[in-house]
Amino acid sequence: MTVPSKLAKLLETNCKQYFQIASDISASLQTKKLTFVSGNESADLDSCATSIVYAYFLQHKHRERCVVPFFNIPRNELRLRPELVCLLDMLKIRTDNVLFLNDIAAAPERLSSSPIHLVDHNTLDREEVGKFKKTVEGIIDHHKDEGNYLNANPRIVKECGSCSTLVIQYYMDILSTLYNTEATRMEAEAISVLALGPILIDTGNLKNEKTTETDVEVANQLFKFVPSGWNRDEFFGCLKEKKGTYKGFSFMDLLHRDLKQYAPGNVSISYPSIGKGIDWIEEKRSNWQQELKDFAEKKQVDLVIVGLSLSKKEEFRRQMILYKRTKQGESFADKFLEKNKNSLGLEFLKNVEDNTINVFNQRNSAASRKKVVPMIMDSI
Ligand SMILES: [Mn+2]
The missing domain is CATH 3.10.310.20 (DHHA2 domain)
Structure with a gap:
């Protein structure tokens, strides 16, 4: 597969900016509005891949901001999720360009007024992120609605096989435009592959009982945006095999x-x-x-x-x-x-x-x- 490096590059840039803002060394960046995107505390493939996808679109919409996704687990627990490591690897996304719970826990107090968007959950679920409870700005999720943050925008909470499906559905127009523009086509391809990871894993390649019509519709649309030579069954098989790896885990x-x-x-x-x-x-x-x-x-x-x-x-x-x-x-x-x-x-x-x-x-x-x-x- 070709290397869609622009997405990886964006994560790298934003992650660097985040640490500069957090450590207060760059005065010029202090005016940049930091925005977090977080998946749920299980930090499964859906939560993590979707938080990157969502952050990408949010950054696209708000160019003046610095949008950073974070994985809701300590960094040393990444090794327990081989399917996630594998998907990020396919897209040449380096995990040292992603924030983890350790970083969020260590963030200075002044950053807790930054807006946060939640994907794959609709209530802040960890003590370390409790500091954001007044700043939830947007939610897209497929769990039971706990009725919080009613003014969030978007606020989409509905049943679906994968949260990734709902995020792509929401941003489909932007994704289509990006795909149909020469300069951004590769980014659109990378985002499509990233989004398809959790959709296919959560729905058993669109075949299990959790699969909804929306999952199928969105996935079919995404199949049109993947890089040439990309093979759905091979891709699914590879992630599934990684997810089913138990060797080496106590x-x-x-x-x-x-x-x-x-x-x-x-x-x-x-x-x-x-x-x-x-x-x-x-x-x-x-x-x-x-x-x-x-x-x-x-x-x-x-x-x-x-x-x-x-x-x-x-x-x-x-x-x-x-x-x-x-x-x-x-x-x-x-x-x-x-x-x-x-x-x-x-x-x-x-x-x-x-x-x-x-x-x-x-x-x-x-x-x-x-x-x-x-x-x-x-x-x-
Ligand atoms: Mn999910």
Whole structure:
């Protein structure tokens, strides 16, 4: 594939400018309005790729600003997301030109009046980014609407396979114009490939049950903008293979790979998703119980809910592990189970570690984390 370096270059320039603004060494840049774009705290492919795509369009619209996307994880956790590393690599985007949570946490207080745009979530979800809660300027997301920041513009929250789809749909006119202009065609190609990464991964190459008509329409449009020689199935296969890489990752790593945190009432919950079942875990990561406990200890959470998804061939497409670290976590888990056991089709499989860890089969295979989270929030 040709190297669409203009997109990478833009990220590099903006990242440099960000550090100059943050460190206050360049007076001339202080008038530049800094604007952040952030994906959600799981920092999955959708969140991260979409934040770059969105930042690109926002920068295009507001040339006077310095728009910087950031990945909502510590920099050292990037290695846990090989599919993201792979996609960025294909586009020659260097990750040292992207900001991470460490940078945001270290940002001087005066920068917290900068506007922030949220993609792939609609409420600020980490303590480190809480400082932006008054400056949310725009939202495009495909999770349940939590009803915040009603004056944001755009404010698009609707169901869709991938958030990337919604962002491209919103900016399609600009993308078409860029593609049809000689000088910017390569940028449009790079953006299209970047956007197709999460669309195809989230929809299983436009074939799984999460796929909506909008995903298909937008993807079909993007297929017209990709560089010549680009092959959809090869591209999808490559990302999927990377996403399915477990070699070299401890159970602790897997718990951090796709992790979200919730706090209904005063109960703190970690909710990692792992694309393997309990049999695989017991066989291949035999120290998992200890690592789960260490993880909960480190995070200081009351409860850990591990969502497991299995391959299509297996009888149970989903399983769930609960680890109740505290009494509070235990009573929350009881309430959650009492209310939702039937609708989730949870079938008790086993208790380990004196009943503090419960493992269930989950018959309701449509209930992904996105569907379970509202149930958790309603369990208090
Ligand atoms: Mn998403």
